[in-house]
Amino acid sequence: VSGILQCGYPAGYLLAAVVYGLLYQQTIGGYTIGWRFMFLLSFIPALIVLFIRSHVPESPAFVEAQKSVKPGLLETLQKHWGVALYAVVLMMFFNFFSHGTQDLYPTFLKKQHGFDPHTVSWITIVANIGAIVGGLAFGALSEKIGR
Secondary structure, three states: HHHHHHHHHHHHHHHHHHHHHHHHOEEEEEEHHHHHHHHHHHHHHHHHHHHHHHHHOOHHHHHHHHHHOOOOOOOOHOOHHOOOOHHHHHHHHHHHHHHHHHHOOOHHHHHHHHOOOHHHHHHHHHHHHHHHHHHHHHHHHHHOOOO
């Protein structure tokens, strides 16, 4: 299950790379589509999420778990401040390395190496297919040997 959840980011990135490769340089009535139109397309996944949240019921296990009394956020942070600080710093570095490489890499290829948008799109597509396959494979592996 963790592998499927882990694939959400590369799946979205893959979809964006496909749309980028297909539309970025297209022109409509003398106007190049470019990044602005692609930015406007980003509302579609948000609408899908809203539809799912409003039409798919919660699982019985989740509803039952919500009934139990849980400690407040401040109480939890006071008890486990060291773990919380560790998690914040760890995620900060994960995000720094992940987004610093994945998100800026296509721009780096275009600006520094002169790759055209079509080539950048294909490189990004292949990289994210690899991320999806890796997420699923290692998620399944962690289910078998990681517990």
